[in-house]
Amino acid sequence: MRHRRSIRLKDYDYSQEGVYFTTICIQNRQCLLGYIQDGTMFLSHAGKMVKSVWMDLPNRFDHILLDEFVVMPNHIHGIIIIHHRGESCIRPNSSMGDHKDRPYGTEPDSIGRIIQAFKSITTNKYIWGVREKKWPAFPDRLWQRNYYEHTVRNEKELHNLREYVANNPTNWAEDEENPDK
16 A cells, blocks of 8 residues: 655644645646736636636635635645634544554645645536536646645745735746746
């Protein structure tokens, strides 16, 4: 059995109040969400769908607020604020296998659960778009297996991240996610 290595902080509670900067990438850096011309992002139908699902996340998770957000040709950046903690989650104690050291599954109300829902919803809607609207197909999966997150520690860092997100289309030529770089 293969074990995935987690990139998350081992003892950090990702459901606690805070500000989280996230990046989620399309598998193989395929540019399915639109294109950039002269520093302006032009969303494809799929890009518009991804933006719509992101903007609807507070209706699904009433403990979050959305901050700065951008859809790029092959990834998204978004800042999520968890403004109150959900009910505590008591998990059964298991003494078997890998789960003795870590709980099974994604904790409710956590950043992981929010991203999991976002990826699932957008993947299902994209599959519908491929079948019904002839959107470009994707091999294997729409999104890369993981995602990047960073816990924002202070106002200066939040300000810098907001600027980074807002200016991302302008800086596309230098973006490490740009497959033409």
